[in-house]
Amino acid sequence: MSENPSAQHRTVNAHGAVDLSALAGSSGQQPASSSSPGGGQDSWTAAVAPQQLQQIVQLSAQVPALVLIHGQDAVSQQFLSSLQHAVDAQRGRIVLATIDAAASPELAQQAGKLPVVTAFLSGQPIAEFDSTAPADQLPQVVTQILQLATQNGITGTVKPLSRTAGEDDDAETEPELPPLHQKAHRALEEGDYDAALTAFEQAVKENPGDAEAKLGIAQVQLMKRTQGADLAAVRQRAAENPEDVRAQTDVADVDVLGGHVEDAFNRLIRYIQTHFGDDRETARKHLVELFSIVGDTDPRVAAARKKLASALF
Template sequence: MATLGLSDGDKAAVEAFRRDVVDPSRTSLIIVDFWAEWCGPCKQLTPVIEKVCAEYEPKGVKLVKINVDENKFIAAQFRVQSIPTVYAVFQGQPVADLSQARTEGQLKQFLDQLLAQLPIESDEKAQLQEIAPLIEMGEELLTAGDNERALSVFEQVGAMAPDNAEVASGHARALVALARLDEAEAVLAELPADVAKDQAVDRARAAIALARDARPVSDLSGIEAKVAANPDDHEARFELAGGLMANGDRDRAAEELLEIVRRDREWNDGAARAQLVKLFEATGLEDPWVAAQRRKLSQILFA
């Protein structure tokens, strides 16, 4: 904004705007709220916008409130014709008009979209970069069956990022692998509602559900003989699949569940298919093994 020919008051307003909005917007998303003391709708919106912006501050969002009566030149530059008017500013330029967002949900939706598109620097992103190698280490230890060390890693990372969905998922799954199911459920129960909806947390829930259903069996020969004698004994085959899962043989467990679906997909209200879905979620929907098993399931269902 040029300051030539402006009053001292307007020059001060422009300098304050540059300091509070333009400069921070180089790396952060600045939410500029134009308001006035006499504006009724502004008073209704203020608690909403302040709460959401405070919640999103770790994501790189900052709120700046501008009283239009005290900053008429700034308001004119933004062509503010009615209030409340709310803009999102990044790198010195308005990138979105948020004036129609009057609820927490609407405002969060707008902010989530902007944060996904813009290279915002934030404490949250910096933390994610820091803990990503540790999460990967924990997952590798789980895959290798080194469950105690995996738990130790996820506990340490959890102290750094207690509300991270991937960390909580790994922590809970490490506890599941150690047969500490109540503790695993407690880890997930402590998560904020929005984090608890994450797909990574669903993976941990599926792992807990599978562990609750499964019972390790030292000798499966008896149930295997029962299935061999009557291949249509789906209850026995389902029990066999559970024993195989509990013993860590997910390949054979999936084979038995797929066989039930192939023979009678509606058996026990689709129990075999539902169990397969739990197994897929617990393994991770992006895992190549899951992709291969899902192709087999599709071939059976659509043959």
């Protein structure tokens, strides 16, 4: 993975991420359930042993996988609980594996400060964050990781890993994804972009204020535009046709999908600076759509918005 769009966010730092996969064994066991199977709610969080990590890392080819190393102290337990709620709210689009530091001193020593989380995509560690991320910001951090996964074509869902304890049934739980959102995600898992787009569009038709569905539309449209794209041919066409707005937006699309977010933004801003009329407006609208896909909380979006304002005025 060439770039992490959350790397500059203060709660997510990809530099120096602990590569837990190096210590993962090849046990054939399933991830251990963190609770009794006798009741409770579906959960995409599971307590695992170090030898089960390889399975979690492999799972990150389908969905982002978070590995949390924690202690038994109050800070660790609160962090675990808040992160589990944020993960379970996504209903299988991301998973969380938890490791008790007391049972895994080697991992705990490597991790250093506890609690600490390493995020994996496609088998590679791509980000790390810890309890300096306030509990109320953990859903936002999870969203950022999901946005990164979408940019890299990882849009699957997986079955629950465990059940929460039965006594928690009466506690406040995160709502399930709306039916149309679930339909869209199932379609994405099957590679049916048209069906996913139709489901998200219907969701917006029924609820014009559905921001998640609008983001889903933009993300699916990006994947449709870049499906089967020949990167070398796209770049060559843009180089040979610098005045062609479609050629420039095509390169911006593949750059965002490949993680080269700043390159994509700067390309379109330069085009907007030097062109006028309909082509300029086309480039502007396309850039704003890419902003929404990357996410307004990404610092590169804020910086690019300032550059865009200067280019326009």
